[in-house]
Amino acid sequence: MSAHAGRRRSRLVVVSNRLPVALKRAGRSWQVEAGSGGLVSALLPVLRNRGGTWIGWAGAPGPTREFSRALAAADRQSGYRLAAVALDAREVEDFYLGFSNEVIWPLFHDLPSRCNFDPRYWATYQSVNRKYAKAVARRARPGDFVWVHDYHLMNVAAELRRLGCRSRLAFFLHIPFPSPDVFLKLPWRSRILDALLEFDLIGLQTARDRRNFLACVEALGRSARATRIGHFPIGIDYNSFLRAAATPAVEARAKELHRLLPNRKLVLGIDRLDYTKGITLRLRAFQDLLERHPAMRGRVSLIQVVVPSREEIPEYHRMKTEIEQLVGRINGAFARPGGWVPVWYEYRSLTRMDLLAYYRAADIALITPLKDGMNLVAKEYCACSIEEDCVLILSEFAGAAEQLAGGALLVNPYDVRGVAEAIRSAHRMPEAERLARMRGLRRSIRREDVYRWVDSFLRAARARSLEEFPASRPSSPAPADGLPI
Numbered sequence: 001m002s003a004h005a006g007r008r009r010s011r012l013v014v015v016s017n018r019l020p021v022a023l024k025r026a027g028r029s030w031q032v033e034a035g036s037g038g039l040v041s042a043l044l045p046v047l048r049n050r051g052g053t054w055i056g057w058a059g060a061p062g063p064t065r066e067f068s069r070a071l072a073a074a075d076r077q078s079g080y081r082l083a084a085v086a087l088d089a090r091e092v093e094d095f096y097l098g099f100s101n102e103v104i105w106p107l108f109h110d111l112p113s114r115c116n117f118d119p120r121y122w123a124t125y126q127s128v129n130r131k132y133a134k135a136v137a138r139r140a141r142p143g144d145f146v147w148v149h150d151y152h153l154m155n156v157a158a159e160l161r162r163l164g165c166r167s168r169l170a171f172f173l174h175i176p177f178p179s180p181d182v183f184l185k186l187p188w189r190s191r192i193l194d195a196l197l198e199f200d201l202i203g204l205q206t207a208r209d210r211r212n213f214l215a216c217v218e219a220l221g222r223s224a225r226a227t228r229i230g231h232f233p234i235g236i237d238y239n240s241f242l243r244a245a246a247t248p249a250v251e252a253r254a255k256e257l258h259r260l261l262p263n264r265k266l267v268l269g270i271d272r273l274d275y276t277k278g279i280t281l282r283l284r285a286f287q288d289l290l291e292r293h294p295a296m297r298g299r300v301s302l303i304q305v306v307v308p309s310r311e312e313i314p315e316y317h318r319m320k321t322e323i324e325q326l327v328g329r330i331n332g333a334f335a336r337p338g339g340w341v342p343v344w345y346e347y348r349s350l351t352r353m354d355l356l357a358y359y360r361a362a363d364i365a366l367i368t369p370l371k372d373g374m375n376l377v378a379k380e381y382c383a384c385s386i387e388e389d390c391v392l393i394l395s396e397f398a399g400a401a402e403q404l405a406g407g408a409l410l411v412n413p414y415d416v417r418g419v420a421e422a423i424r425s426a427h428r429m430p431e432a433e434r435l436a437r438m439r440g441l442r443r444s445i446r447r448e449d450v451y452r453w454v455d456s457f458l459r460a461a462r463a464r465s466l467e468e469f470p471a472s473r474p475s476s477p478a479p480a481d482g483l484p485i
């Protein structure tokens, strides 16, 4: 494609709270390392083909001038433009830690009692969203397609329209959308809902989120006629996980784990430190299993990895202490000197290689969030389970449960005894059943990968009429549900 043709095409402008890069100080200058997550790899080909820009905060408070040179160098490498939005320390405090993570995050995960509805947070949320909108308006041309991501930026379309922007605007929410019972507690519920309805397309993770959203539209007496609302369950880069997990280095590391923890089944939990992930209830379930079923002692170990996150918030710090006390109590009660330890606990961020090795080594994945938009760990675990001889235990409140219900053992994370029994069932499951379930899971995760997700979202955004609306393969629930209402 010639550069000229490229200029005439509709470009993609991706907007997210953070830029998909890691910034590191190198003396007085900055070094930019390209991000490597599934979203980045899926959007990269689109950004390269159509040309485009990714707009977001660089991740450190301060003026963008400092890293503009580093970003420009990264542009040349990545094949698309990176544009940094500057946030000062107070904005980070009130917009990011405050409104995004003390209001929207707990509320949308059905935990209103954890919310801090501070009006100051809302004021900063609005002004920071305006800042992002201005950054978009400076770069987007009328024919461009602007794709805004996640709960930090729900006001961006409304701000852009106010600035006279005529580009097509779409939004994808990575976290759940709550039912009216919960959403209506938000003091700024109408303002947020009206702002969301300024987007041309809204993508949610699951059919339940979509139903909740529509119920809130109705409860607040609004109309969603001008907006398409669909559910587009996000996938992973399946093949890249599969390839990486199959390397000899990962295999050797997985074998080493079994050597270190021999003659038992390994149960794996990997979570960011967050109260939505259900880590303490999961530990209680494991404790309940060992208490009530002495035969399980010595035959199973839980590897629980907690990845440091939002440590600056006191609540998260308290949670970490509680987790560590519980681990101590379980190990204190059941460990055998010089032998079996029930819980192998790690508080650190794993290298990708270790993450893959843990996935490969685990006989059972225990993923029990109280609520989760999707949960990619569940999908990555299945993709890396090359031998297919393992079991996924999954919370029914993870978005992934809609897609994976057929193969996973679904549990209610609040039901400690039920989770304990699910571990026991997974432990006793006959090999043929394990293989059949995992094969089915992997097939579905491979088919609905992140490339397909980007594709179905972009096709939904392109469709101008009902007839044009993407008629993709029937296995995908998203497009059929994305019809304009």
Ligand code: GDG
Pocket: 174, 175, 234, 270, 271, 272, 307, 348, 349, 350, 351, 352, 355, 372, 373, 374, 375, 376, 377, 378, 380
């Ligand atoms: C939000 C929604 C939704 C984890 N530990 C390590 C590590 N990870 C990687 C995993 C996975 C990612 O982090 C976590 O993704 P999740 O989906 O589980 O959760 P959130 O971060 O809360 O993401 C969620 C998602 O958006 C996408 O829409 O599914 O519901 O909350 O990719 O592999 N990576 C490395 N070391 C670790 O220790 N390298």
